[in-house]
Amino acid sequence: MSQQLLIEYPLKPPAASDNPLARGADGVLRYGNLTPALTELLDLQVHAFSSREAVVEIGGPRLTYRELWHSASRVAGGLQEHGIGYGDRVAIHLPAGARWVQAFLGALLSGAVPVLVPDGLSPAAARRVIEDSCADFVLGADLPDGAAFIDDGAALSDLALLCYTTGTAHPRGVELTNENLLSAVRSVVGALDLPTDGLRNLVLLPLAHASGCVDQVLPTFAVGGTVVLVPDSARLAETVAAEGIDMVSATPRIFARLLPELARVRESRGSEGVSRICSAGHRAERAAATPVGQAATLRELFPGARHWSVWGATETSGIGLAVEATADSRTVLGFPFGGTELALYGPHASSGHGELLCRGPNVTRRYWRDPNATAARFTGTWFHTGDQVSIDADGLVRRD
Template identity: 35%
Template structure:
């Protein structure tokens, strides 16, 4: 029999809770937000058609009026090719205006945009196209569909408008249906929790350096900018010189990336000359962050708040946010529940505050695409099981302990790879780190550290000594491998530990 869910209290959450009601199943939902994505976009098209909506660095710039016109013509072209309500359209353009126009055009046609990972190998792409049952495929070299302008009438908030595929780190990727309501709910959460201005001036200008097929870029940036009438500035590919130049040239106000990229950015020679006076929000997630890096971000962006966040493809982006006030003192936490979700813990032992995190809310998917068995395994009694082991502190903040599958069992002692990674990241010279289990005949598993440094001559002995001062002896890595290339991560910044396990060859154990 499954263990009962222990609800996470909201008594000390710092985020506004007004405007929420609970449906017949107890799920919290917003009452006064745009009903659909088209309602969201149309209000800015009507009010500010000449305002900039989308910028592709080195490419086009689209106003809200022009974005609507272009997308409506794409919708007309898709309708001419047989796309009706609920039909799937694969969007495979590189990050830029074509991707954005194709996405909105698919929504206007009444279809479902399938956000295909453009880094996938051909067999992986073919799997997604077949799994989604795609009617129209839009590869990167294809022209945008074109036809008489068309906008579907009366879409329902519960209509699925996008399919995002999970990273597939444990087998075939799974399609996650995302509705109008989930998109809008996610955007409202971001605005509330990150204190993003709803009124024009100062205008939000977000720099998107993550691929648009990932929810971080699409849901937490592109749709949030559209929600408040701001601009999405898109980097087709991430490069640090281009990022530093864009900060000044595009008057960026809102940044989102993983801690490793921030660490490299702050040390990049061009960053010292960048004008960051307009940056108001510096957000991060996807990996542990050292308190020293948080302090460095505050110094580097003196007028910005620094925010940590945690979410999943299945939750249409963020489900917890750590506010600026807690950013340094509680850097090991991902924060409090966003207003539209309930959090719970399924205990794994006697402590009810530690166990698997479960979640429910209007932004949480109700199931996987054509995967009833996976759905039944992941969503139980209305709660989505995240697969993450967490600890809830006395204030209701969430601390990620580890993925269930990444806990290292060293001779009966459980070691959190996340905890060890956080300590490694605070060691001098370490730009990124991953902790893996190393098979051992006696102990079962031992702790191995994969270290990436952008400096020559990383002192591994000093790194291990740093760990010994901060960790119990059984948690200190007994193996270490130094790599010269950045650690493999998916588009959202999650470490691809399955790839690392195949790549890393461990040497002799450390003394």
């Protein structure tokens, strides 16, 4: 039988940085200057950018940071009146839109743990997710309304979000702490160099997934930006021009579906102000849904933008690898960023080939109520992604 090797590719934390990383006792790199909780970070942005638009739903509400925070705190108050408090699970079962964001923030402000019910599930599958999470309350079409309330007692190690995996017959709950979320946000802001001068991010990813909620909505809020949502894709072209969009974020599959609409953006010269294109997806998404030539087509449609490809898994808060897309290669996954470190596992790990393992401050510590899956997918602090890859001398990860 071949020997299973685990070969680490450790990062060296910077000696000095605005985002200091230091290795903890468990060997994981961690940020040393995070706020205690996600709600505290968001509270700071509300006070700094109170009159700036936080979320815009085309054809629906437009909410400033002050308005969003106040409405979410009333949802939190309504939850409190229903007996919901610290540590309870609140399922978010709504279509993407401004109300989804209000519900999500309302659950956070109540002290509860939001449970993201993935988009596109059948009613029976959605019920299974809600039941598996042991949800104490479900936020649906009618949001509760009460006196404004904010629970500010959370800590970095506390469970902050239950996010379910997709792409399998049985979605599995992933526990994400405040530290996981805040680390992912810090990493994305740094890797994509997000500005604080009013970034307007057209988020086309599903909100009820780590790649949409954790890696686009929350980093946009962290820099005082505006999340723009378009329920009707037929309005995509006019939205990019009329809303002054700076950044467009989607999965490869969504980009493929919307290429005709994006071509209209180019024809109307609406693409000239777009400075960032972010194609984000988990391992299966990047493998199966990226058409040949998509990166080149997007560069042609948005020639003035920087084009980023981000890889991650729900278990890694949706992030882990990124690369500025200068070549159209479906095998390239990217370089590690933030505090994410890599290892290879398998008989050929010493020669640079094997299963990709990840660890970092953004990586979950366990699955929800599933110790067997946790034991099977973790070796110490290393998460087994299931992807067979190679890592070259420069640290670039490619799919084998």
